[in-house]
Amino acid sequence: MKNFLILLIISLTFMNSFSQETDKYFSFECKNDLRVLKSSDLQITSHDFDILYYDITVNWYNVLKNSNRIYPGKVRIIARVDTLVSTNQFLLNSFLTIDSVLKGNSKLNYTNSNGILTIFLDRFYNKNEIIDLEIYFRRTRTDNLGFYYYEKSSQTLENLAYTMTQPSDARYWFPCYDVPSNKADSSRLRIIVPNGFVATGNGLLEQTNRIGDSTIFIWFEPHPIATYLIAICASKYSLFVQNYTSKFPPYETIPIQNYQWSADSARSVYVMRNINLMMECFETFYGKYPFDKYGHAVVSPFAYGGMEHQTISTIHRNWLSWDGQSGIAHELAHQWWGDLVTCETWKDIWLNEGFATFSEDLYREYSQGKSAYFQSMNSKANYYYSNNPGYPIYNPPQIFNAAISYYKGALVLNMLRFVLGDSLFFKTLINYRNQFLYSTATTEDFKNVVNQTTGEDYSYFFNQWIYQPNHPVYVYNWKLVPKQNKYELNFFIKQTQNHYSVYKMPIELKIQLSYTDTTIKIWNTLREQSFTFEFSDSVKNIVFDPQNYILKQASRDISLDVFENSIPLKFELLQNYPNPFNNQTTIRFSLPQRDFVSLKIFNLVGKEIKTLIAKELEAGFYSISFDASELSSGVYLYSLQTNNFKATKKLVLIK
Ligand SMILES: [Zn+2]
Structure with a gap:
């Protein structure tokens, strides 16, 4: 879904009183709309069924012909029992008037209150048994919730009825299991509208049948579908169809069916001009388009920008005037991320x-x-x-x-x-x-x-x-130290956010030299960390994270102390000093990373004389003092070995 008013509007509306046709199976208390409570109170906490199929019939003839918002409907639900223990109850979400529940030819008892329809089955059912029910219902409320109706006006060019339910308003237009986690394996929509009207639906149009002055549109979606992605739009639409040929075998042609009012047709053709390129882009990166068709149904008014109903996104008419390309790409991408993977x-x-x-x-x-x-x-x-x-x-x-x-x-x-x-x-x-x-x-x-x-x-x-929330706050500073024929750059970074101890991220630094720029990447894994680099040229400036990959606050603080040489650039074994020496000398080496280090003294025929170090050391610069008072004069070798590096140098002992 793409909002263009980025507000979560929770409205407490009151259900209009309505003349209620009760039947003996049904009682409904007229009370305040409970929408504000629905986030937790009205969810079915445990569910013993896996929904396999919804077959939904709605008769919108009187809605569209006579602006009578009350409509009758029927839903057939096939479900598999999915419980460890047997069950004799079937729970659904419903804010609808229920007229009857049938299993075969027999009526089942039920209760319907606080948005939960509890159906009492004819017997206990065991795991994996299939249950097949028909629920006859009427939407007797007249508000716009889940189901929306708008009469023809300056912004609604023809009488318009549609459904829009994310996250959990599907229960306001048909009885269902209204959670994103339980997809029906397939769904069928049968929408009855007056002749001249067109009803869109998920999947492919199976048939249209004309009966007297009404037409029934039957749409079949053979792919699994989440409840909130099932949707209908109905109005006097014109249709134009584009074709996209999939990049993947068997290179099917996927029709892209665009439904809009005929006055908007030319504009729609223009605004949908990039849909093939978008398809090609997302197939390139996300794999084959996962459904049999795609399309758009244009509506107005609409509280949102667009909604990614499976195979047919509902979009606001504004997108046609605004040329909302990113919105169109957004809803199309949802077919992979949202609809295929929910x-x-x-x-x-x-x-x-x-x-x-x-x-x-x-x-x-x-x-x-x-x-x-x-x-x-x-x-x-x-x-x-x-x-x-x-x-x-x-x-x-x-x-x-x-x-x-x-x-x-x-x-x-x-x-x-x-x-x-x-x-x-x-x-x-x-x-x-x-x-x-x-x-x-x-x-x-x-x-x-x-x-x-x-x-x-x-x-x-x-x-x-x-x-966890928010983002890191970095402060950093650097110091340039001229050395012989080169410059040593010491870079110090510190994280100062209070909400999280250490963000671990690679950070790019764009180093601006006299004649050229170069970008290096550091791995910042500590709250305070130093890095050392060498350049043959003077550093004029450093741009921290030049592509703004990282969500952050970052600033240079020139008062921050920068320590030289705290992390070496490379493995190195330096010449001992002094050399030649009499009994005492210092051996220096550097480790750019934590490593196991062995530092040993050998004689010239390779015999080990002494082990100075044999242990794991942190990255850093090391100076080791070597006392050779036990040895006789001569040339010796000192050898540094790690898991990643080996070097040997000579030292000369003169007594
Ligand atoms: Zn979205």
Whole structure:
């Protein structure tokens, strides 16, 4: 979903009183709309069924013909019992009036209150038994919630009815199991509209049947689908179809069906001009387009910008006037990240929104080049800095917060791309797709794919960027020390944020020399850390993280002390001093990393005389004093060996 009003509006609306046709199986208390309570109170906490199939019929004839918002419907649900112990109850989410529940020809008892429809089955069912039910319902509420109706007006060019349910409003338009984690294996939509109207749906149009002055549109989606991705739009639409040929065998043609009001047709043709390029981009990086068709249904009014309903995104009519290319790319990318691989819980919403927002810029890079990608990422970072609410990406209190779930989510993927490099990063995405396709995934699942793909443990990356909030604050300083024929650059960096001890990140430094620039990468793994580099030319300036890969605050503090030579550049064994010597000399060596070190003295025929060091040492510069009073005059060898380095030099003892 893409918001253009970045607000989570929670409204307490009151259900209008309505004339209620009760049947003997049904009683409904007219009370305040409970929407504000739904986040926890109205969820089904445990569910004993795996939904296999929804077959949803809605009769919107009177809605569209007579602006009567009340409509009847029927849903057939096939589910597999998925419980350790047998069960005789079937729970669904429903804010609808239920007329009857049938199993075969027999009616089942049920209760329907506080948004939970409890169906009492005819007997106990065991694990893996299949249950097949039909629920006859009516939407008797007249508000816009889950289901929306707008009469023809200056902004609504024809009477318009549609559904829009993310995260959990599907229960306001059909009885369902309303969680993202349980996908139906397939779904069928049967929408009855007055002649002249068109109804869009998920999957492929199976048939349209005209019966008198109404038409039924039947859409079939053969692929698994999450409840919130099932959607209908119905109006007097015109249709134009584009074709995309998949890059993958068997090189199928995927129709792209665009539904809009006929006055907007030409504009729609223009705005959808890049859809093939977007398809090509996402197939290149994310693999084969996973469904049988794609398309857009244009609506107005719409509280959002666009919504990635499976195979047919709903988009705001504004996008046609604004030429909303990034929005169109965003919703298309959701077909992979959101629809094919769906966040398992709303705590993991960034797996949908962060990925789709990242994809906007990946398409920008594909179509306009890398600098356009960086420019757009930078503006997302600036939005985040100004609007950071200070909570983590994982389990955010507001799931559709733009700064966190969308922008920081995208920026974290950009950082992961930087840390892993393009090859491993995109390999990770393909592995993630392949492991969780047509299913759902959690943040931990994605982390595990990163670890499996790279063979390394990236828990630190997820901890610092996903599971805890905010970003690092760096201060740094440097000192240039002229040496013989060269300059030694000592760089000191310190993290000063209070909320997290140490962020581990590679950081690029752009070193501006007299005649040229060079970029080096340091691995900052300590709260305070020093680095030393050598240049043959004087350093004029240093740009910290020049591509702004890292979300951060960073500034040079010239009052910070810079220590020279604290971490060496390379392994080195220096000539002892003094040399020749009488009994006492000093041997110096440097380690650029922690290593096992052996420093030994040999005679000229290779016989070991003395071990000076045999242990693991931290990176650093070392000076070892060697007392040769027990040895006789002569030439000896001293040898430094580590797991990564070996060197031997001569020393001369004169007594
Ligand atoms: Zn989105």
